[in-house]
Amino acid sequence: MTADEQSASARRWTPDAVTAFGRTVGTRTAIAVLAVTLLALSLRFYALGARVFHWDEGRVGYWILRYAENGIWEYHAVIHGPFLYHVNKYLFQLFGASDFLARVPVAVVSGLLPATAWLFRERLGRVEMIAVGLFFAVNPVVLYYSRFMRNDVLLAAFMVHALAFYVRLFDTRKPRYLYAGTLMLALAFTTKENVLVYVVTWMGAAVLLLDHRLRLADGDRTAALPGPLGEAARAYVAAREDGVSRSGALSRDALPRFGRGVLSSRWTPHAVAGLVFFFAIVVFFYAPRSRGIAEPGLWKAFSNPGTFPAVIEEATVGSWESFVGKWGEGNQKSYIKTFKSLGAVLWAGAPVLLALSVVGFVVDRFAGDRPRDLVSFAGYWGFVSVLGYPVIVENAFPWEVVHAVVPLAIPAGVGLAIFVRWGAESVADGDAVSATLTALFVLLLAGQVAAAAVNTAYLHPADRYLDDAEQNENKLLQYGQPAEGLRPTLDRVRYAVNRNDGTDVLYYGSDFYVADESQNDRWAAGGGWYDRLPLPWYTEKYGAVVDSTTDLDEVASNPPPVVVARAEDREAVAQRLDGYRAFEHELTLWGSRTVFFIDREYLRPAGDSSASRQPVAPPAGV
Structure with missing residues (x-):
C-alpha cells in the first residue's frame, strides 16, 4: 500500500x-x-x-x-x-x-x-x-x-x-x-x-x-x-x-x-x-x-x-x-x-x-x-x-x-x-515528586x-459537641435539635399509649399548658403547644390522647400512664405520683430539661429491650 x-x-x-x-x-x-x-x-x-x-x-x-x-x-x-x-x-x-x-x-x-x-x-x-x-x-x-x-x-x-x-x-x-x-x-x-x-x-x-x-x-x-x-x-x-x-x-x-x-x-x-x-x-x-x-x-x-x-x-x-x-x-x-x-x-x-x-x-x-x-x-x-x-x-x-x-x-x-x-x-511527565504531593x-x-x-x-447527629472533651462544637446543629438519648423514652411512651384507654399523656406546667387541646387541630396551635416540640409529632403518630394542666391536684387525682413536666417541677410532680419512673431529657440542645414520668405498670417487660440508642455507625467504606 x-x-x-x-x-x-x-x-x-x-x-x-x-x-x-x-x-x-x-x-x-x-x-x-x-x-x-x-x-x-x-x-x-x-x-x-x-x-x-x-x-x-x-x-x-x-x-x-x-x-x-x-x-x-x-x-x-x-x-x-x-x-x-x-x-x-x-x-x-x-x-x-x-x-x-x-x-x-x-x-x-x-x-x-x-x-x-x-x-x-x-x-x-x-x-x-x-x-x-x-x-x-x-x-x-x-x-x-x-x-x-x-x-x-x-x-x-x-x-x-x-x-x-x-x-x-x-x-x-x-x-x-x-x-x-x-x-x-x-x-x-x-x-x-x-x-x-x-x-x-x-x-x-x-x-x-x-x-x-x-x-x-x-x-x-x-x-x-x-x-x-x-x-x-x-x-x-x-x-x-x-x-x-x-x-x-x-x-x-x-x-x-x-x-x-x-x-x-x-x-x-x-x-x-x-x-x-x-x-x-x-x-x-x-x-x-x-x-x-x-x-x-x-x-x-x-x-x-x-x-x-x-x-x-x-x-x-x-x-x-x-x-x-x-x-x-x-x-x-x-x-x-x-x-x-x-x-x-x-x-x-x-x-x-x-x-x-x-x-x-x-x-x-x-x-x-x-x-x-x-x-x-x-x-x-x-x-x-x-x-x-x-x-x-x-x-x-x-x-x-x-x-x-x-x-x-x-x-x-x-x-x-x-x-x-x-x-x-x-x-x-515522570515528575514523581509533584505527582506524590498532589x-x-x-x-x-x-x-x-x-x-x-x-x-x-x-x-454525632444530635450532639452539641463532636468530642468527649466538649471543645469541638457541632456547628451544623441548630438549637431546636433534641439532645441524644430521647429515643428510648419515646419508645416507652409509645408502649404505654398502645396499652391504655383514655388520656395517655398529661402535660403539667405553664410552659406546656393549652386551655383547649382542640386548638391544636388546625394551624396555629394554642398556648404552650410549641414548647412541647417535637413531642406532638410523636404523640400524634402514636394516636395518643393528650391533655394539659397547671393544677397539681389534677395530676394526682387520676394520672395517665405518662406525665410530662419541666425539670424544675420534678419534685412537686413526683410527690403526687406513686409507682412512676422518671426519665429526664433535653427537648433542645440545652436549656429545656424535661421529665417524663411513666407508670411502671406500662413499662416494657424485663426481657423487652429499652436501652438507649447508641450513636449511629457510618456505612461501610465511608
Whole structure:
C-alpha cells in the first residue's frame, strides 16, 4: 500500500475509531456518575430515621398528620411551602408515618443531585463531572440537611436540577428539557419563599455573563496566575478537552439567536405550554384543601366549578402576597454578627468546597479563550449567596448555608479536577515528586470531608459537641435539635399509649399548658403547644390522647400512664405520683430539661429491650 493509500485509509477509519473511543469514554463516565449518585442515595438512606425529630421537623410533621386526618390545609408562609405537606401526606397514608419516611423526599431529591452533572456534559470534562457529583454527594452540610425534613436542601436541589435541564435544552434544543426544567423550577417554588432570592441571583449572574461577552480579553490569561496555581492552570488548559465537546462558553450572538429561536413558530407552542405547565403545578400545590368546612378547596372545585376562580386566586394572588411578605423585613440584626455565624458553619462544614470553588472559579476565568458560562454562573450564584444571606435571613440558622454550598459545588468540582489533572500530567511527565504531593493533597482534602461528614451525620447527629472533651462544637446543629438519648423514652411512651384507654399523656406546667387541646387541630396551635416540640409529632403518630394542666391536684387525682413536666417541677410532680419512673431529657440542645414520668405498670417487660440508642455507625467504606 502506498503512502497516499495509507493516508486515505487513516482518514477513512479515524472518525469511526474516535467515535467508538468517545462512546467508550462517555459510557465509563456515565457509569462513574451513576455510581456517585448511588453513593449519595446510600449515604442519605442509611439510618435515615435514627435521629429524633428536630423542633422544626416536629412542627411540620404534626401539621402533616393533622392535614392527613382532617383534609384541611392552607398556605402559611411562616411554615413555608406546600411541597412536603402534600407529598408526605400521601406517603403517610400509603405506608404509615415514621421519621424515616418523612425524610425520604428530601433524601431522594438531594441524592439525585450528582446525576445532574451528566446533564452538564457539554460544559464539563469527565473528571469535573465526577468531582462535582462527589461534592453534591458527601459535603457535610448538604449531607446533614439531606437527612432532615426541611425545605432548604429541596429548594437548592430543585434549582440545580432546573439549571441542568435548561442548560441541556440550550445545548440540544430538545423540547423535553424545557418541560423537565420547568417542572423542577415550579417545584422549587413550592418549597420555600427564598426561591425569590434564587431568581434575583440568577438574573444578576446572567448580567455578569453578558459582561463576559463584552469585557474579557482574549489571550493566555493563565499568565496572570502566580506560581503553582498558574502551573496547575496551564496543565489544566492542556487537558481540558477531556470529554468536553464544546468550549462551554456562549458566542456573542448565541443569546439573541436563542431568543429568536424561542419566538419562532416551532418554540412558541412549547413556551406557552411550559408557562401553563408551571402555573398548573403551582396552583395544584398552593390551592387550599377544605374537606368538611365551608371554604373553597381544590377538590371541591371539581364538583362545583364555579369556585375554581376563588381557588386559583387564593393559590396564586393570595399565596404570592404571603410569599413575598415573608421576605419583606430581612435581617434586623447586625450583618457582621450574622455573617460570622453563617461563616462559622461554612468553615466547619465546607472549608474544602469553599477553597476549591475559589480555585476552580479563578482558574477557569483565566484559562483558555474565555471562562465557561456554567462555572462562572454557579460561582456568581454561590459567592453572592455567601455575602447576601446575612442581609436577608431572619436568623443565622446553619441550614441557610446550604443555599451557598450547593451552587459552589460546581466550581469546587472544577477546582478539584484541576489538581487531579495536574497530578496526572506529573505522572505522564515522570515528575514523581509533584505527582506524590498532589496525590497526598487530594487525599488530605478527601479525608477532611469524609471525617466531617461521618462525625456530623452519623456519629454525632444530635450532639452539641463532636468530642468527649466538649471543645469541638457541632456547628451544623441548630438549637431546636433534641439532645441524644430521647429515643428510648419515646419508645416507652409509645408502649404505654398502645396499652391504655383514655388520656395517655398529661402535660403539667405553664410552659406546656393549652386551655383547649382542640386548638391544636388546625394551624396555629394554642398556648404552650410549641414548647412541647417535637413531642406532638410523636404523640400524634402514636394516636395518643393528650391533655394539659397547671393544677397539681389534677395530676394526682387520676394520672395517665405518662406525665410530662419541666425539670424544675420534678419534685412537686413526683410527690403526687406513686409507682412512676422518671426519665429526664433535653427537648433542645440545652436549656429545656424535661421529665417524663411513666407508670411502671406500662413499662416494657424485663426481657423487652429499652436501652438507649447508641450513636449511629457510618456505612461501610465511608
